[in-house]
Amino acid sequence: MSDTCSNVQGYVDPNWPRPDDDGSSCIIIYGYVPSFALGVLGVVLFTTALVAHSYLLSRYRTWYFSTVIVGTVMEIIGYIFRILASKKNPYSVAYFVGQYFCIVVAPVFYSAAIYTLITPMTKRIGREYAPLSPKVILWTFIICDIIATTIQMTGAGLIGRAYSDGKDPTTPNNILLAGLAFQVFSFAVFIFCLLFFLVRSRNTTDRHFKIFSTAVLVATLAVYLRTCIRLAETAEGLLEFLSTHEAIFGCLEFLPIVIAVYIFVYWHPGRWLGSESIHKKTGKSELEVSQLPR
Template sequence: MSDRDCGDITYGYVDPNWPRPNTDDSACIIIYGYVPSLALGILGVALFGIALISHTYLLVRNKTWYFSTVIVGLVMEIIGYAFRLLASQKNPYSVPYFVAQYFCIVVAPVFFSAAIYTILSVLISAVGRKYAPLSPKLILWIFIACDVIATVVQITGAALVGSAYSNQRDPTTANNILLGGLAFQVFSFAVFILCFVLFVYKARKVMSKDLKVFSAVVMIATLAVYLRTCFRLAETAEGLLEYLSTHEAFFGCLEFLPIVVAVHLLNWWHPGRWIEKT
């Protein structure tokens, strides 16, 4: 039996068609702000699963080990959407389900960003250092370090936010920590995009047509990941139980869809297919 006293819930979502289970791991409210969609959970597991199989095959075939962070990110996405499936079918009030899916889905794109950083690094090595604002090694070290810092801050903030809401406490401080991590990530990723654009612009005359097409597609994938990060920043700035976070359509269109587009673009335009091995 649960000893959590929820009292009279005055803020947050409680599904009238889904009574709260009497278990210790169930929050007083549904922290998502809705019961997660079964269809979206299935799509997430299926589409990221297909991408995982394809990326693993291309990774091994082309021996592009620098691109292996995509595999880690895809595994995390699958786990995240699997927990959303569990929440939709077993217990949407479950704090462990919420924390697990939130952690995996929030952190996974960091690994896709790292893969994109390696693409630019390899491109610079293949085309020429003189066209890039930073050396290939600096590209990796600076932006991966920025992502690590941003991710640690986000994980800390997200854990504190989940704990605060599940125990009906003020989440303001925890939300500000999460917001700071996201704001830093948005800023550092914008600087990376600027570096990418400057490199492609300066190297445009010496790049082959294939490399130009490849660079354009990678930029689209990069902007998709960036859109998702900006959405997370806006969602957090508004508040976890506010409009953006409590309507799954925003999650589907601005979290799920951009990342699906990015990983499948990077599947067809895999660097092992388009960049000469260096």
């Protein structure tokens, strides 16, 4: 090991010598060698979800929900990087930054998709039950997501640069922390708006809508749980307990996002709220259209 790495504290796998190249960190930044099995499972599950969501998007033309596709592609790329790290080089800064960036930012696109559901849900039930107009709610939280994503992307990129240059990553980590904190706050406000809408409209909705809204709420809370865990991990600091145990990553990062993505495979808004073309022609959901007298 070079003199540059001699004083660096962190995890080094005794069974995996550090490659002598400029693209490798002095330590394994994950705090462990990433699991190959978890990486493959991530690629398989998110690829399957991508195929399903692409089909549903094309069938129902719910273009407002297309950010789910972007988020799922990013998840796939993130887990491919984890596979590469597990098999080729766990010290690689490029692999770490690639998976970190994709997996941290991807859920922002899922939350953006959830924000868009307020509009068709409000059209279905009635504007009077929402705390604000659907457009105000949508664009307020989309802008919040853009701000949070920009800050997180900046922080994640600077963290990789700091590790690559052997510098202290504390300041970049604080930038990432600010982006996550802002996202947690804005998402909490959205959840309040969603609950306000669902509680006020509970006596006027049919069984199908109640089932769908419950699924939306569960998926929303799953994404929010993951965001809170990322905030706690970043606040604790890099190379600390939360970020260096893959079991925590698997249970509180990987699993909640998988749950949210697959909830929307079955409870897809196109199936439960209707496609855009159906709304434009009849103002009714696909389920309501199927129940019309023929």
